[in-house]
Amino acid sequence: xxxxxxxxxxxxxxxxxxxxxxxxxxxxxxxxxxxxxxxxxxxxxxxxxxxxxxxxxxxxxxxxxxxxxxxxxxxxxxxxxxxxxxxxxxxxxxxx
Numbered sequence: 001x002x003x004x005x006x007x008x009x010x011x012x013x014x015x016x017x018x019x020x021x022x023x024x025x026x027x028x029x030x031x032x033x034x035x036x037x038x039x040x041x042x043x044x045x046x047x048x049x050x051x052x053x054x055x056x057x058x059x060x061x062x063x064x065x066x067x068x069x070x071x072x073x074x075x076x077x078x079x080x081x082x083x084x085x086x087x088x089x090x091x092x093x094x095x096x
Contacts, residue, residue, distance in 0.1 A: 001091070002037065003061050007051040008086040015080040016047035022073055022080075023049055029069045035060020061089075 011019035023041055030039045030053075038054040055061040064070065077085065 001057065003055040003058055004090045004092050005051070005053040005055065005061065006088045006090070007053070009049040009051075009077075010081055010083045011047040011049065012080060012082045013047060019047070019049065019080050022076065023051075026069055026073060029067065030064060033060065033064055033067075035063065 009019065009023065020043065027039055027041050030036050035056040036053070037056055038052065040052045042050045042052070044050075055064065
């Protein structure tokens with residue numbers, strides 16, 4: 001079953017460009033993962049970044065969450081972001 005994920009990252013004003021660079025690297029690496037069906041990054045004018053992701057399976061997402069590039073971001077994030085990371089994992093509702 002596919003997993004739909006939205007993650008929200010709010011960068012500190014003085015760290016927006018550094019966060020953007022790190023997140024862009026994550027996009028490049030994540031898109032190479034076998035279970036990654038979609039991994040898009042968006043940014044607003046105030047330094048809030050939003051990931052829209054689709055994973056082929058929960059096990060694929062679990063594997064993603066152990067990758068070194070994601071771990072690097074997690075370890076650096078307390079110094080770079082102004083709020084805790086927000087993650088929504090959902091199932092798609094198909095409307096007929």
